[in-house]
Amino acid sequence: MSTHTLDLAATQPFLSVLPTRQVFLMCPPTLYDVNYVINPWMAGNVHASSRERAAEQWHHLYQAVSSIADVQLVEPQPGSPDMVFTANAGLERNGIVALSSFFHPERQGEEPHFRSWFQRAGYTVVDTPRSTPFEGEGDALFSTDGSTLFVGEGPRTAHSSHHALTTLWPVQVISLHLIDPRFYHLDTCFAPLTDGSVLYFPEAFSAESRAAIEAFYTPDQRIIVTEEDATRFACNAVNVDRTIILNNITPSLRTQLESRGFHVIEVTLSEFLKAGGAAKCLVMKLSTPAHLQ
């Protein structure tokens, strides 16, 4: 008599909790350039980046991200050199995308391209009003457990755009006021990590917002980044499970992250720093697109 009878009922719950691979949206840098100045990093760098080096660096990032997640691609469009920074396309959760409403006219031309990509991929797209600028995942990051949404209030995203987000998802919003022009998007200075900790540069925030971060995270959960690492875009980190992908950082921060059990992958992204972005700006986190389910 066989002792290996498959009990289907018993396997069902297991199958339903099998982890799905994280999906990221990226845009190849074939049309990437620094064409204008809309943040301090771009000043002095107009047309100073090498497209060849940028392509090489982006490809390394693509390979690193592909090793831990699935990558979807959106086609670059003429006239939208910053489209490589897909984190700014919008914010997605549960199949709903809050489409960005860019502050600067220079990036507003990206909106219809991202809208049609999301719609074709099967997402429900909700436009955010032009009168309340919102720059997507660049300024809106979920806490590790997904119950809280940290939203930047600064040069790009208006405080008045925050409330509408709570009508799309059942989350509490914590608004964080950005005060240093170099850290103009929340994802340049703040990164909730999968172990429940946060990687951040305190000086980028107003005293009130710093207090809000300290009220949310215990001292042990706060990984404070120095100005040296912050300006290397250390907080602009892609984190999936125990892997963290970021631009080159100091050995001391690397050791700190490794001692917490993270596998750290450094990818040189100097060509993208000239436009004010690094690893996390170059990807947008997505739930599995409807057509792939």
Ligand code: ARG
């Ligand atoms: N040049 C781009 C801009 O200023 C860089 C965007 C960086 N993206 C980000 N998620 N921080 O809009």
